[in-house]
Structures are given as C-alpha cells and as structure tokens.
Amino acid sequence: MTREDFIAVDRFSFFYGEKQALHDIDMRIPERRVTALIGPSGCGKSTLLRNMNRMNDLIDGVRHRGDIRLNGQSLYDPKVEVISLRKRVGMVFQKYNPFAKTVYENVVFSLRVAGRNRKRELDEVVERSLRSAALWEEVKDRLHDSAFGLSGGQQQRLCIARAIANQPEILLMDEPCAALDPTATLKIESLIRELKEQFTIVIVTHNMEQATRCSDRTAFLYMGRLIEYGDTKQVFENPREDETEAYISGKFS
Amino acid sequence: MRSNTPHIIREFDEAFLSLGGKVSTMAGQTRINLERSIQGLLNRDIDLCRAVIADDADVDETEREIDAEGLDILMRYHPVASDLRKVISSMKVAANLERISDHAVNIAKRAKKMISRPLVSEAKLIEPVYSLADALLRDAVAAYIDSDSGLGASLKLRDKELDKADKRTTARLSELLEEGGENAELFLHLVFVVRSLERVGDLAVNIGEDAVFLDLAEDIRYRRKAAVAIVKEHPVGNADEDPVQPGQEGDEGERAGESTGSGNE
Numbered sequence: 001m002t003r004e005d006f007i008a009v010d011r012f013s014f015f016y017g018e019k020q021a022l023h024d025i026d027m028r029i030p031e032r033r034v035t036a037l038i039g040p041s042g043c044g045k046s047t048l049l050r051n052m053n054r055m056n057d058l059i060d061g062v063r064h065r066g067d068i069r070l071n072g073q074s075l076y077d078p079k080v081e082v083i084s085l086r087k088r089v090g091m092v093f094q095k096y097n098p099f100a101k102t103v104y105e106n107v108v109f110s111l112r113v114a115g116r117n118r119k120r121e122l123d124e125v126v127e128r129s130l131r132s133a134a135l136w137e138e139v140k141d142r143l144h145d146s147a148f149g150l151s152g153g154q155q156q157r158l159c160i161a162r163a164i165a166n167q168p169e170i171l172l173m174d175e176p177c178a179a180l181d182p183t184a185t186l187k188i189e190s191l192i193r194e195l196k197e198q199f200t201i202v203i204v205t206h207n208m209e210q211a212t213r214c215s216d217r218t219a220f221l222y223m224g225r226l227i228e229y230g231d232t233k234q235v236f237e238n239p240r241e242d243e244t245e246a247y248i249s250g251k252f253s
Numbered sequence: 254m255r256s257n258t259p260h261i262i263r264e265f266d267e268a269f270l271s272l273g274g275k276v277s278t279m280a281g282q283t284r285i286n287l288e289r290s291i292q293g294l295l296n297r298d299i300d301l302c303r304a305v306i307a308d309d310a311d312v313d314e315t316e317r318e319i320d321a322e323g324l325d326i327l328m329r330y331h332p333v334a335s336d337l338r339k340v341i342s343s344m345k346v347a348a349n350l351e352r353i354s355d356h357a358v359n360i361a362k363r364a365k366k367m368i369s370r371p372l373v374s375e376a377k378l379i380e381p382v383y384s385l386a387d388a389l390l391r392d393a394v395a396a397y398i399d400s401d402s403g404l405g406a407s408l409k410l411r412d413k414e415l416d417k418a419d420k421r422t423t424a425r426l427s428e429l430l431e432e433g434g435e436n437a438e439l440f441l442h443l444v445f446v447v448r449s450l451e452r453v454g455d456l457a458v459n460i461g462e463d464a465v466f467l468d469l470a471e472d473i474r475y476r477r478k479a480a481v482a483i484v485k486e487h488p489v490g491n492a493d494e495d496p497v498q499p500g501q502e503g504d505e506g507e508r509a510g511e512s513t514g515s516g517n518e
Contacts, residue, residue, distance in 0.1 A: 209331060236333045238470035245334045250265065251258040 003071070006031035006200050007052060007170065012066035014047055016059065021047045023224045024066070029217070034192055034201045036215035036232065038208065040247065044224040045204045049172050051075075052202065053089045054082055071169060087114075090163030090199070094175040096156040098147035103130075103139050106147050106158055110166045125165050132198070133161035134191050153184025157191065164199065171195060173203040177210065189214045208248055212236050220244045265330050269339065272322050273398075276343050276350075279315040280394040283350045286312065286357040287390065287453065291383045294364035294446065295376060302368070305361035312354040319347040338470060342463040346397055349456045349463070353390065356449040356456075363442040373439050375429060378422050379446055385415040386450040386457070393460035397467065403487030405464030406473060409480040412458045419451040 007029035014022040022044045029035045037045040050056050052068060054075055068075045070088060087110075098106050105112075107129050108122045116122070126143065130136040135157040139150065147158055156176060163171060173192070177185040192201060192214045205211050211218050212232060219229040220243070228235060228244040239245045260266045286305050293301035323344045326332060332340055367376070389408055396405035423444055430440045465473050465483060473479040 208333065212333075237337065239334050246258055248333045249336045250261050250330075 002033065003031040004028055005069075006071055007202070008067075008069040008072075009048070010067045010069065012048075012051070012064065012068055014044075014051060014056070014064045015062060017061040021224050022051075025221075025226045027219060027226060027229050029200065029202060031200050032196055032198070033216040034196050034203060034214055035217040035219065036211040037202065037204045037219050037221060038206075038211050038248075039221035039227075041206075042223075043221040045219075045221050046174055048221065049174055049202060049204050052170070052172055053091055054085060055091075057082065087166055088168050089170045089172060090166070090168040092156070092159050092163050092171065092173045092176045094178045096152060096159050096179065098150075098155050098158050098162070101147060102144045103147050103150070103158060104143040107161050107165050109162060114166075129161040129165040130158075132164055132195065133157045134187065134194070135161055151184070153180050153187055156180060156184070156188060160188075160191065160195075164195070169200060171199040171201045173201065175204055175206060177205075177207070185210070208236075220247060222247065262330070265326075268322065268326050268330070269336070272319065272326065272340070272343055275315055275319050275322065276346055277394075277398060279312060279319065279347055279350050280398075282308065282312050282315065283354045283357070284387070284390055284394070286354050287360075287383075287387065290357040290360040290364060291379070293361055294367065295380070297368045297372065299365060299368050302361040302365045306358050309354050309358045312351055316347045316351040320344055335467070338467050342397070342467045345463050346460050349459045353453050353456050356453050359449050360446050363446055367439055367442050370436075370439055373436050375426070375440065376443065378425060379443060379450065382415070382418045382422055382447050382450045385418055386453040389415060389454045389457035390460075393457035393464070396461055396464035400464065400468040401487075401489075402465045402468035402471075402483055403489045405461035405468070406480040406483035406487070407489050408458045408461030409473070409477060410484065412454050415451060415454040419447055422447050 005028040009025050009027045009029070012022060012025045013020060025044075025048060037049060039045050047056065051064070052070075052075070056062050064076070070085075073080065075085065099109060101109070104122075104126055107126045111117075111122060111125060127136060127140075130139060135154060138154060139158075142149070147155060150158060156179075160171075160176075176192075177188050180188065189210060192203065195201060196216075203211075203215065215232045217230065218232040218235040220227045220235065220239075220241075222243055228239060228241045230240070234240075235244060236248060239248065245251075260269075286308055289301050290305045292298065293305065323340045326340050330336075389411060392404055393408055395401065396408070426440045426444045426447070430437055430444070462472075462474050465471055465480075469483070471479065471483070473483065
C-alpha cells in the first residue's frame, strides 16, 4: 500500500532573515510516486525541497514555523540528527557533481563514511546502484577509472547511483536535467519513472514537459505559496486555479 | 476559458487568434451552404445549388488550414490546459463542420435532380426539419465560440426533437412513396434530404460536446446523464423552453459519425 502522507508538510513557513520565502505550505506527498514542484524562479520550490533535507540549516538567520514529517517522524524533532536524516534522504543537484574519485568510489562513498568497508558488500552495492541508475552496462568495465571521464548524462546518473547507494527512502532532485542535452534528459526521466518503484521522489523542475512526462503529482508554487497541488494530468489539462493556468500556459506578463 | 492575459510569446497569441478566426469563418461558410441548399431546393434555384457544390471546396480548404495551424501550434508551443483543449477541439469542430457542408452538397445535388421535374407541394415538408437542424447548428457554433458548456450540452437533449421531426416526415414521405406514381422518385429524394438534415443535427450535437470539453475539460460523449447535469448546473439563458424533457434522462444516445451514410453520396 502506498502511504499518502509519506512526506507531510504541515503549515510550513520559512524565513531568510526578514524575508519570508514560504508561506504556510501544507501538502502530503505520497510514497513511491514522483511529485514535481513547479513555479517561476524565486517561488520557493528549491527552498521547500532543501528543507525536506534540512539543507537550509547552515544558512545564517533562517528560521521556520510549522513542520515537515518523513514517514511520520518530524524532521525538526530535537532527537533527529541531521546525519541520520541524510541517510534517509538522497539528493541530486542541477549540476552533476561527482567526486574526484573513481566511478566505484563515488558510489560507495557514503558507505565508507559510515565505516562499511567489506569488499563483497561494496561490490554488491556498486552493481545494484549502477543498475538502478541504468548506468551499469555503460561503465562496468571502467569502474576504476575517474568519474570525470564519463559524459555529462553519465555523470548525472552516477550521482543518482551515489544518492541511492545507501537505500534512502526519499530521493530529492533539484533540476536534475538542467545541464543535460535532450537525449541524456530523456534517459534520466525514464530512470526517474523506474526509480519510483523503490523510492519516493520529489523533483524541482523548470521544464513543464518534464513535469508532465515523469511526475504523478504536481505542485505549483508562486511567491512562496502553494497555489495548486494535484494529479499532474489534472493540473496540466484542467487546472483549478487561474494562476496555475496562466503560469503553465505562459501567460505571466 | 482562455484568459485574456497576453502570452509571453506574441506569436502564440497571434496563432490562436488566427485559429479561432478560421473556425468562425468555416462555421459561417457551412451554415450558409446548408441554408442555400434548402433555398435552392424550395425555390427551384439551380444556380444556388451549383454554388453550394462549388463553395464546398472552400470549406474543405478551411478545414485543411485549421488542421495545419492546429498541428503547428501543438508542435511549436506545446500548449496546456485550456489552450490545449482549444487546439484539439478546434480541429474536431472543423471536421464536424466539413461533414455538415458535405450534407449541404448532398441536398444541393438532389435538389438539382428535383428541379428538372415538376414541383411537388410536399417539398414544404422539409422546412420544419431544416429549421430545427439549423437552430442546432447555430447554437452549436455559438456554444463553441463562447465556450458555453450549458448551451453545448443542451444540444444533446434538444436533438431528440429533430429526431422526432425526421421520423414523422420520413413516415409521411414513405406513405407517398408506397402509393407509387410518377412522383415516387421525388419523394425518395426528399427522404434522403430529411435524412441529411437529421445527420446535421447529430453533427451539431458533436460540436456541442466539443464546446463542453473546451469549457470544462469534460468528455460527455455517450453520456447523456452528464449532459443533463451540465445543463442543470449551467442553465441556458435564452432557451425557448426547458431542454430536459421528462423521460429522457439516462437514455444513452448514439453519436453522430459512427453510423452509416454520413459522407458524400
């Protein structure tokens, strides 16, 4: 059974100093589905995504109100350690950012950090993660070459393999295809559709077609507010809110 | 309905304006063609009948242009929401209008044959059938242009009236046919004219359904109950009478285009 409120955002507001970036966001993100966050630049979609991983903690002068719960557990519970949280949440960024290491070492990086060094276990993780990231066939003979020798699309899939090596529950993707060509983009999108069998995926995208192609749910944010959230098909074919319609059809002046 | 806020790409608005304009033009051409085919028949005006047959080519050309522009918009701009529905339904409306114009041609061709024979007073029998068919076509086009889902859905219910007139008139003409005599061939032509008009009504109902889809993103084809619900929710302001007749609800109707006899003979 899919849990409908796997990620529960409860009246969440977020402030950078005096500036309020998110206003009372309330949404339930279902388990093992792809949820797309769309909206114009500065609408707060990346801020919301990064809050799901507490990545904004490091910025000075930020504060929040409300709560975000992952599988029932509050992210801001004082008992939650950020390190253990990050194990539950994998993250992929706009610009692929493999480490200056071999393909193999990139994938097992988080396991080594956690002190897991048994070769057989690491070998298994590498193969499983690279297969899940649809990269295994392309790199299985180059596992010990530098990650920088891969193409852009391959490097991004390597980052996805790295993000899922630790078997997180949630995969957050911030414009994962922004730096890729159309072919590599389609590969990543097809991968996203496969990965949702195992992970709950939240993706920030500027690309409307991408949201329609690979997400099940779409949330439209505008000026820090959640304007509309629903099934992707409904949001793009028959949006309920005028602002959503104006944005997706390109009518913001 | 499409908002009036300009699109960030000016050419997008221009393309939409052109597409909408072409559909309006085609609707006008089609309605005039149908009207002239009936006038040609009743007034025994062979030039008018010839004009209908010739002008059908313009309707065909406009349909082709609408399809080409619609495809162009889909390919270039990837429209969504009401814009997407506008493109899709414009192309569907154009296809229905083209077939209505084909029926006008059928009528004009039969009229030409009838004009070569002496006048029969029974030709007047088709007038009420034409009035009903034309009213449906007029309202279908209006519903589409104004994105008026109430008016669009009401056509599905009002078409019953045309069906009854068709049955009544055809029954009368069949009686005359059975009597035989030298006018039998004329009565047969009239039976086919009435049949064409009935099909025009069905095609107008299709356009009404496209108007509902455009306005509400709801597909009411083959769903009479949905049409009844929409008419109740969006009452038609200037309707002459309540289009929902008792006993009609839940009666799933046939849709024009799937049965036989729609094209040019």
